[in-house]
Amino acid sequence: xxxxxxxxxxxxxxxxxxxxxxxxxxxxxxxxxxxxxxxxxxxxxxxxxxxxxxxxxxxxxxxxxxxxxxxxxxxxxxxxxxxxxxxxxxxxxxxxxxxxxxxxxxxxxxxxxxxxxxxxxxxxxxxxxxxxxxxxxxxxxxxxxxxxxxxxxxxxxxxxxxxxxxxxxxxxxxxxxxxxxxxxxxxxxxxxxxxxxxxxxxxxxxxxxxxxxxxxxxxxxxxxxxxxxxxxxxxxxxxxxxxxxxxxxxxxxxxxxxxxxxxxxxxxxxxxxxxxxxxxxxxxxxxxxxxxxxxxxxxxxxxxxxxxxxxxxxxxxxxxxxxxxxxxxxxxxxxxxxxxxxxxxxxxxxxxxxxxxxxxxxxxxxxxxxxxxxxxxxxxxxxxxxxxxxxxxxxxxxxxxxxxxxxxxxxxxxxxxxxxxxxxxxxxxxxxxxxxxxxxxxxxxxxxxxxxxxxxxxxxxxxxxxxxxxxxxxxxxxxxxxxxxxxxxxxxxxxxxxxxxxxxxxxxxxxxxxxxxxxxxxxxxxxxxxxxxxxxxxxxxxxxxxxxxxxxxxxxxxxxxxxxxxxxxxxxxxxxxxxxxxxxxxxxxxxxxxxxxxxxxxxxxxxxxxxxxxxxxx
Amino acid sequence: xxxxxxxxxxxxxxxxxxxxxxxxxxxxxxxxxxxxxxxxxxxxxxxxxxxxxxxxxxxxxxxxxxxxxxxxxxxxxxxxxxxxxxxxxxxxxxxxxxxxxxxxxxxxxxxxxxxxxxxxxxxxxxxxxxxxxxxxxxxxxxxxxxxxxxxxxxxxxxxxxxxxxxxxxxxxxxxxxxxxxxxxxxxxxxxxxxxxxxxxxxxxxxxxxxxxxxxxxxxxxxxxxxxxxxxxxxxxxxxxxxxxxxxxxxxxxxxxxxxxxxxxxxxxxxxxxxxxxxxxxxxxxxxxxxxxxxxxxxxxxxxxxxxxxxxxxxxxxxxxxxxxxxxxxxxxxxxxxxxxxxxxxxxxxxxxxxx
Numbered sequence: 001x002x003x004x005x006x007x008x009x010x011x012x013x014x015x016x017x018x019x020x021x022x023x024x025x026x027x028x029x030x031x032x033x034x035x036x037x038x039x040x041x042x043x044x045x046x047x048x049x050x051x052x053x054x055x056x057x058x059x060x061x062x063x064x065x066x067x068x069x070x071x072x073x074x075x076x077x078x079x080x081x082x083x084x085x086x087x088x089x090x091x092x093x094x095x096x097x098x099x100x101x102x103x104x105x106x107x108x109x110x111x112x113x114x115x116x117x118x119x120x121x122x123x124x125x126x127x128x129x130x131x132x133x134x135x136x137x138x139x140x141x142x143x144x145x146x147x148x149x150x151x152x153x154x155x156x157x158x159x160x161x162x163x164x165x166x167x168x169x170x171x172x173x174x175x176x177x178x179x180x181x182x183x184x185x186x187x188x189x190x191x192x193x194x195x196x197x198x199x200x201x202x203x204x205x206x207x208x209x210x211x212x213x214x215x216x217x218x219x220x221x222x223x224x225x226x227x228x229x230x231x232x233x234x235x236x237x238x239x240x241x242x243x244x245x246x247x248x249x250x251x252x253x254x255x256x257x258x259x260x261x262x263x264x265x266x267x268x269x270x271x272x273x274x275x276x277x278x279x280x281x282x283x284x285x286x287x288x289x290x291x292x293x294x295x296x297x298x299x300x301x302x303x304x305x306x307x308x309x310x311x312x313x314x315x316x317x318x319x320x321x322x323x324x325x326x327x328x329x330x331x332x333x334x335x336x337x338x339x340x341x342x343x344x345x346x347x348x349x350x351x352x353x354x355x356x357x358x359x360x361x362x363x364x365x366x367x368x369x370x371x372x373x374x375x376x377x378x379x380x381x382x383x384x385x386x387x388x389x390x391x392x393x394x395x396x397x398x399x400x401x402x403x404x405x406x407x408x409x410x411x412x413x414x415x416x417x418x419x420x421x422x423x424x425x426x427x428x429x430x431x432x433x434x435x436x437x438x439x440x441x442x443x444x445x446x447x448x449x450x451x452x453x454x455x456x457x458x459x460x461x462x463x464x465x466x467x468x469x470x471x472x473x474x475x476x477x478x479x480x481x482x483x484x485x486x487x488x489x490x491x492x493x494x495x496x497x498x499x500x501x502x503x504x505x506x507x508x509x510x511x512x513x514x515x516x517x518x519x520x521x522x523x524x525x526x527x528x529x530x531x532x533x534x535x536x537x538x539x540x541x542x543x544x545x546x547x548x549x550x551x552x553x554x555x556x557x558x559x560x561x562x563x564x565x566x567x568x569x570x571x572x573x574x575x576x577x578x579x580x581x582x583x584x585x586x587x588x589x590x591x592x593x594x595x596x597x598x599x600x601x602x603x604x605x606x607x608x609x610x611x612x613x614x615x616x617x618x
Numbered sequence: 619x620x621x622x623x624x625x626x627x628x629x630x631x632x633x634x635x636x637x638x639x640x641x642x643x644x645x646x647x648x649x650x651x652x653x654x655x656x657x658x659x660x661x662x663x664x665x666x667x668x669x670x671x672x673x674x675x676x677x678x679x680x681x682x683x684x685x686x687x688x689x690x691x692x693x694x695x696x697x698x699x700x701x702x703x704x705x706x707x708x709x710x711x712x713x714x715x716x717x718x719x720x721x722x723x724x725x726x727x728x729x730x731x732x733x734x735x736x737x738x739x740x741x742x743x744x745x746x747x748x749x750x751x752x753x754x755x756x757x758x759x760x761x762x763x764x765x766x767x768x769x770x771x772x773x774x775x776x777x778x779x780x781x782x783x784x785x786x787x788x789x790x791x792x793x794x795x796x797x798x799x800x801x802x803x804x805x806x807x808x809x810x811x812x813x814x815x816x817x818x819x820x821x822x823x824x825x826x827x828x829x830x831x832x833x834x835x836x837x838x839x840x841x842x843x844x845x846x847x848x849x850x851x852x853x854x855x856x857x858x859x860x861x862x863x864x865x866x867x868x869x870x871x872x873x874x875x876x877x878x879x880x881x882x883x884x885x886x887x888x889x890x891x892x893x894x895x896x897x898x899x900x901x902x903x904x905x906x907x908x909x910x911x912x913x914x915x916x917x918x919x920x921x922x923x924x925x926x927x928x929x930x931x932x933x934x935x936x937x938x939x940x941x942x943x944x945x946x947x948x949x950x951x952x953x954x955x956x957x958x959x960x961x962x963x964x965x966x967x968x969x970x971x972x973x
């Protein structure tokens with residue numbers, strides 16, 4: 001394929017490796033590059049979304065992407081009407097998701113939107129606290145509603161008497177099965193509509209404050225801006241705080257700490273704890289913390305296989321073990337949130353003091369108060385949506401998976417994730433129909449089982465393939481706030497990618513650049529984790545190199561020396577958490593997981609955003 | 619009348635008798651800023667000298683009515699005045715005071731014949747509105763009381779270099795009003811040295827300290843004879859935002875045998891090595907912030923790291939003067955008194971061009 005300078009491969013000519021053959025059928029037609037939309041698609045700039053989809057996309061997990069494409073875009077274009085911004089479109093290519101910030105609309109639309117924007121947006125800023133309370137109430141209600149959706153593990157041989165006599169319910173399991181899945185899908189879409197209720201505005205406010213800061217202090221770093229804006233008391237840090245609380249409680253009772261420090265399985269630990277009052281008390285506290293705070297994904301919350309603290313309790317238990325040991329060694333395990341808040345206020349005060357005119361100081365105060373009003377939303381929504389809500393979803397979907405396994409439609413529970421949300425109703429219809437038709441009715445289990453097996457192979461092959469960072473033609477301008485802030489798409493970034501396209505040159509690269517997102521310098525061996533589940537391989541003292549990180553890995557950040565990511569802008573998850581933990585980080589390098597190999601000695605300069613490969617492994 | 623004054627006794631009120639540079643050293647000591655010890659030879663010494671030697675009026679006569687663009691005439695007048703100053707004998711009370719001061723410095727530092735810097739410190743120099751930087755002489759690595767006295771005389775003469783004369787004429791500074799003091803200060807045995815600014819001279823960013831440094835004495839950096847290492851550091855976060863390591867071919871060192879400062883080749887493997895450790899950079903930035911706070915304005919600072927002393931006592935501030943380029947610009951509002959709402963609206967309307 002002949003590459004033209006200054007552009008990426010044409011999505012309509014791009015060829016994926018032959019091992020991926022058949023990948024298209026896993027995804028809905030809307031998500032595929034298509035001839036009927038070719039003219040438009042060819043003219044856009046599509047970059048791989050390593051924030052939400054760093055790995056090949058299992059068909060059912062695409063539902064979150066489908067949901068945000070609609071919701072994020074709608075809030076920008078139709079609800080808050082950010083004047084020159086349009087939505088973000090998605091396409092799949094070889095199991096990876098590419099996204100595109102659509103070019104601004106015609107001038108008259110921009111003008112029309114400006115009027116709506118003023119009226120709607122400022123109301124939100126003025127009433128944020130009250131709106132947040134309402135948001136949380138309705139979001140919790142939605143999650144509880146989802147948790148309450150009934151999915152039978154087996155279909156009854158005959159419907160029970162009380163559903164027939166004396167007052168027939170009129171509808172039975174064959175219907176509920178289909179209805180329950182539809183409910184889950186609708187609830188997921190609704191949750192994602194809520195997700196963006198204020199998020200676009202927080203990003204806009206952040207960009208505004210960053211711009212004001214840069215005008216006043218031209219060389220100010222992203223990490224300094226982030227430090228000023230970030231809050232300490234945010235939901236995403238609660239799971240870890242709960243771990244600390246439980247660890248302290250354990251350390252205060254010798255028999256409890258002895259059990260928790262042992263190498264026994266979680267089940268054995270729980271059984272032993274139940275033998276003493278102190279143990280029972282501790283378990284009761286654990287249960288209290290669990291809902292909602294341990295509804296936290298072991299990864300980003302975007303993939304079913306990441307698991308959660310809820311499904312894999314060995315994770316919180318192993319963190320607690322480590323904390324108890326550290327407490328007994330006289331170490332402190334908690335970061336003082338008061339201290340973090342105080343440090344932040346001091347940083348703000350010191351910059352403020354440098355400002356030369358009263359007028360500018362007032363504008364700075366105004367800008368700062370504006371962003372601080374709303375910014376907690378960016379930090380709080382993450383726990384409730386991507387972690388708590390998604391954990392409930394995965395739990396429910398696995399109930400369907402169990403039902404499908406029990407009815408001979410699938411081999412394994414998680415094989416349900418090999419089918420997209422439009423296909424699952426077909427599987428369920430098959431089960432409902434078979435049950436309704438009577439006994440000894442043949443079903444298409446083998447068809448679906450072989451399909452699931454084939455798809456797993458394709459996804460595995462896709463995981464071993466290094467997809468192109470982008471497709472199409474880089475744009476002349478970007479107005480969409482998420483593109484700039486979350487994905488960190490800038491001119492420089494696109495140029496770096498254009499360089500990185502030539503993958504054969506990666507061995508010669510000795511330095512890569514990204515955002516200086518958390519201050520400090522560290523040198524050490526790299527651990528490249530292309531897949532989030534590989535996190536278990538991470539050793540203390542290593543430098544984490546990955547597509548993107550997540551605050552739910554919090555306890556990991558006390559182990560590692562530094563973090564480098566491919567993707568992540570000013571307030572990417574990695575940037576926030578690294579700053580909070582004082583771990584140096586460079587985010588948004590674009591190519592770190594391609595260029596750096598596990599075992600390479602690298603130097604991460606979180607002050608300047610440079611990662612140097614000091615010595616290649618082997 | 620004080621012919622010499624220890625730096626520790628000086629402050630900004632001493633400027634008329636010790637000049638800007640020396641007064642500023644006194645101020646720095648008062649503000650806990652580490653400067654190498656030393657003393658000022660006051661303007662009274664200079665006045666007594668030119669009066670006692672009977673050359674006061676003669677000097678003014680020679681430089682009167684000069685055309686600052688007539689190079690030949692300037693050179694001639696300068697040579698005449700400098701000759702006058704250098705040839706005359708210094709009155710005994712002055713030489714005795716300088717020699718005593720020098721010997722005290724030797725015993726204070728426990729070094730025999732301690733090398734010192736002998737620097738001019740003119741009374742009109744370094745005012746925020748008149749950057750005389752580098753117009754008077756500086757002599758480095760001077761050892762022995764006699765040599766110190768000779769170079770003090772040299773500094774006095776440097777008040778009348780052709781450039782200094784022309785500068786004063788062009789800027790309407792009366793010659794007779796510009797007096798000269800001299801600073802005698804322990805030489806830092808510099809491993810690395812350079813300058814720093816408490817404002818980014820490139821873009822006027824007030825939240826940055828910009829450090830330039832190279833191996834050896836600071837002269838290579840000040841004169842621009844090497845490309846220095848450059849660090850841009852955030853004052854608040856103490857993050858090193860930019861770090862440029864240059865190839866530093868030569869360093870300015872004191873040659874013991876020759877008894878003079880020479881440019882020496884830097885070892886190949888040291889040329890591209892960073893001349894400062896991160897801890898030293900941060901210590902310099904803290905010192906720079908302290909200095910800026912003390913003076914209440916952006917400053918231009920010379921610093922050195924002494925190779926005989928270990929961190930953190932190895933850092934010395936050699937000089938500090940007000941920054942003159944950005945400070946003279948009119949302080950204008952950058953944001954333009956906008957409210958949070960207006961700023962948010964501006965942001966919402968923005969498109970980012972990707973060229």
